[in-house]
Amino acid sequence: METILASALMLMRWDVLAALLVGSVGGVIIGAIPGVGPAVAIAILLPATFSMEPLVGLTLLLGIYGSSMYGGALPAILINTPGTAVNALTTYDGHPMTLRGEARRAVSLAYSASFFGGVFAILCLILLSPVLALVAPMFGSREIFLAALLGIVLVILAHRGQVFAAGMLACFGIFLGTIGLEPVKYTRRFTFEQSWLASGVDLIVVVLGLFALSQAFILLTERESAPKPQRFSGSLFGGMKELMRNKRVASVSASFGVLMGMIPGVGEFTAQFLSYSYAQRTSKTPEFFGKGAPEGLIAAEASNNAVPPAAMIPLLALGIPGEALTAMMLSVFYVHNVIPGPQLFQDHMDFVGALYLSLLLLNLLVLAFLIVSGGLLTRIIRIPTRFLGMLILTLSFVGVYSLRNSITDCAMAAGFGVLGVVLKRLGLPVVPIILGMVLGGIMEVKLRSAMARVKTPLDFIDRPIAAILFALILLVIALHVRSLFRARRAERTP
Amino acid sequence: MTEPRSFRALFRRERKPGDLLFAALFLAFALFLLARLPDQTQWMKRTGFAAQPAFWPGVAIFGMVGFGALHLLSSALSPRMPGRWREALFWARSAEYALWFMAYVFAAPLLGYLPATVLFCLLLAFRAGYRGAGIGWAAASGFGIVLLFKTFLQVKAPAGALYEHLPEAARAFMLTWF
Numbered sequence: 001m002e003t004i005l006a007s008a009l010m011l012m013r014w015d016v017l018a019a020l021l022v023g024s025v026g027g028v029i030i031g032a033i034p035g036v037g038p039a040v041a042i043a044i045l046l047p048a049t050f051s052m053e054p055l056v057g058l059t060l061l062l063g064i065y066g067s068s069m070y071g072g073a074l075p076a077i078l079i080n081t082p083g084t085a086v087n088a089l090t091t092y093d094g095h096p097m098t099l100r101g102e103a104r105r106a107v108s109l110a111y112s113a114s115f116f117g118g119v120f121a122i123l124c125l126i127l128l129s130p131v132l133a134l135v136a137p138m139f140g141s142r143e144i145f146l147a148a149l150l151g152i153v154l155v156i157l158a159h160r161g162q163v164f165a166a167g168m169l170a171c172f173g174i175f176l177g178t179i180g181l182e183p184v185k186y187t188r189r190f191t192f193e194q195s196w197l198a199s200g201v202d203l204i205v206v207v208l209g210l211f212a213l214s215q216a217f218i219l220l221t222e223r224e225s226a227p228k229p230q231r232f233s234g235s236l237f238g239g240m241k242e243l244m245r246n247k248r249v250a251s252v253s254a255s256f257g258v259l260m261g262m263i264p265g266v267g268e269f270t271a272q273f274l275s276y277s278y279a280q281r282t283s284k285t286p287e288f289f290g291k292g293a294p295e296g297l298i299a300a301e302a303s304n305n306a307v308p309p310a311a312m313i314p315l316l317a318l319g320i321p322g323e324a325l326t327a328m329m330l331s332v333f334y335v336h337n338v339i340p341g342p343q344l345f346q347d348h349m350d351f352v353g354a355l356y357l358s359l360l361l362l363n364l365l366v367l368a369f370l371i372v373s374g375g376l377l378t379r380i381i382r383i384p385t386r387f388l389g390m391l392i393l394t395l396s397f398v399g400v401y402s403l404r405n406s407i408t409d410c411a412m413a414a415g416f417g418v419l420g421v422v423l424k425r426l427g428l429p430v431v432p433i434i435l436g437m438v439l440g441g442i443m444e445v446k447l448r449s450a451m452a453r454v455k456t457p458l459d460f461i462d463r464p465i466a467a468i469l470f471a472l473i474l475l476v477i478a479l480h481v482r483s484l485f486r487a488r489r490a491e492r493t494p
Numbered sequence: 495m496t497e498p499r500s501f502r503a504l505f506r507r508e509r510k511p512g513d514l515l516f517a518a519l520f521l522a523f524a525l526f527l528l529a530r531l532p533d534q535t536q537w538m539k540r541t542g543f544a545a546q547p548a549f550w551p552g553v554a555i556f557g558m559v560g561f562g563a564l565h566l567l568s569s570a571l572s573p574r575m576p577g578r579w580r581e582a583l584f585w586a587r588s589a590e591y592a593l594w595f596m597a598y599v600f601a602a603p604l605l606g607y608l609p610a611t612v613l614f615c616l617l618l619a620f621r622a623g624y625r626g627a628g629i630g631w632a633a634a635s636g637f638g639i640v641l642l643f644k645t646f647l648q649v650k651a652p653a654g655a656l657y658e659h660l661p662e663a664a665r666a667f668m669l670t671w672f
Binding site for chain 2: 164167175190224390391393396405407410418426436452
């Protein structure tokens with residue numbers, strides 16, 4: 001109780017509340033604009049948050065992270081174009097409902113399901129906190145190394161059909177993280193005698209290049225488009241009643257979101273896949289899925305909105321980000337010398353609590369904003385794509401330049417921007433590069449300190465959590481190989 | 495060819511034109527790094543394996559070569575999709591905007607953040623095909639971005655050599671706020 005009060009007091013400051021309001025409203029707007037997305041917005045704003053207090057900066061970014069999927073549902077339903085990548089499944093049942101003249105019902109249902117998923121996940125997070133505070137200190141160097149390794153393995157294997165590409169890009173990310181002055185022996189690695197490479201490749205430069213600049217280049221190079229969404233009017237409160245009639249689907253979908261969000265590298269797509277499959281399998285009218293089934297819409301939105309709060313669990317408890325957005329947030333922690341991990345739960349539980357409460361508050365703010373702003377958001381969707389590209393390019397300059405006032409950083413970001421264009425056009429994943437950079441750095445440091453304390457390789461897994469993590473790594477690889485063989489056998493069978 | 499719209503199609507990825515070209519370039523880059531591994535990293539005496547400065551770059555590069563070779567192989571074995579060079583041309587065309595960005599980067603410390611941003615937005619909007627009101631919106635957006643980041647958020651932005659030629663009072667004002 002004392003902790004909750006202390007957390008609430010931390011939150012009740014005008015600057016924190018203002019950051020939360022700007023982040024959550026901004027996140028909805030950003031999410032509603034197809035072609036921008038939370039990754040671009042967070043990448044641009046990241047350096048600006050470095051001069052803010054940790055809680056202010058983090059609530060701003062959390063606001064964007066947690067609310068963008070609400071906004072992303074709107075273009076998915078109205079114009080059949082997802083605002084963010086994770087709203088793609090929403091188009092399957094949301095847009096057919098619009099075509100049937102039920103746009104208001106679909107939007108209302110999507111917002112209600114999103115709200116339910118978000119709040120459900122935060123409550124799980126709060127209830128899990130005592131367990132996390134108990135378990136997190138049991139993670140030493142070797143356990144964190146193995147957890148990071150598990151994260152890398154899952155990131156690679158999660159890109160089904162592109163495992164080789166994800167693997168080579170994750171390794172490329174690890175390589176990028178090793179460039180520059182090595183921190184223990186102070187030797188240079190892959191600097192090619194260039195002084196500008198001695199300080200290494202900054203994560204934010206790579207993030208801005210791969211996410212923001214590449215998106216700007218694509219929008220400016222591709223043909224212009226300015227969608228014209230269908231207008232809708234009327235109350236948005238009806239969705240909550242309909243959601244309550246489908247509370248089983250909503251609860252199971254949100255649970256999948258929480259579970260998948262907690263596992264590094266898995267995230268929204270797997271949660272949606274499992275939720276949608278479950279909803280379809282247990283529905284009385286499975287034939288309507290993909291043609292405007294409300295349960296399908298609920299499954300998609302409840303599961304994807306449950307992921308962001310759950311993704312904070314490995315980040316806060318172990319310092320291990322599960323996907324690109326939490327990897328970006330990790331750099332805010334480091335800049336302010338707040339090191340996420342077991343110690344954070346012991347020493348700064350009020351700070352962790354304030355983050356939880358801010359997540360809860362942002363869901364309420366977003367819902368209130370959405371109920372009053374439907375008309376405004378339909379106008380935002382209509383911003384022409386090339387104009388958006390120009391805006392992103394201009395905003396990216398602030399992000400890169402303000403980091404170290406370095407023209408070299410800008411040139412590197414532009415280079416990564418072109419690489420990002422190539423990867424996005426080829427449909428190859430960008431996220432493994434970012435996670436490779438972050439997790440590679442963690443693995444190097446933790447392996448070095450862990451190996452100093454073990455005599456034989458088997459000593460490395462002689463503690464229960466280390467043994468479980470090692471077994472999990474072997475298990476996920478074995479399951480992946482097994483599924484490949486089964487798929488191959490199924491293909492051969494006529 | 496349009497595919498039947500199915501739920502599973504959302505999660506399935508297809509190879510795109512240019513995949514083989516990228517896979518070959520990536521592997522060549524990885525092999526170049528592998529060749530430079532001995533002279534770009536050090537292997538030290540009386541130092542444990544995991545603590546060697548060359549260990550993690552080595553792990554990363556061997557991974558790049560291994561996965562890169564498999565990716566190239568899978569690309570080569572998959573059905574060829576036409577349009578490889580058209581796709582490469584798209585990549586090259588997108589590089590034009592990287593040059594625009596770098597021109598903006600070089601112009602900002604000379605002209606100052608506000609003039610460079612407004613000018614950049616104007617010219618880029620013109621290049622993107624906007625005329626009339628579109629250009630006006632672009633200039634207004636540029637001004638709004640400067641106002642938000644430099645004036646309100648006080649983000650570090652280049653001061654601008656041109657500001658030095660302004661009268662004292664105007665110079666101080668511009669340096670602080672724009």
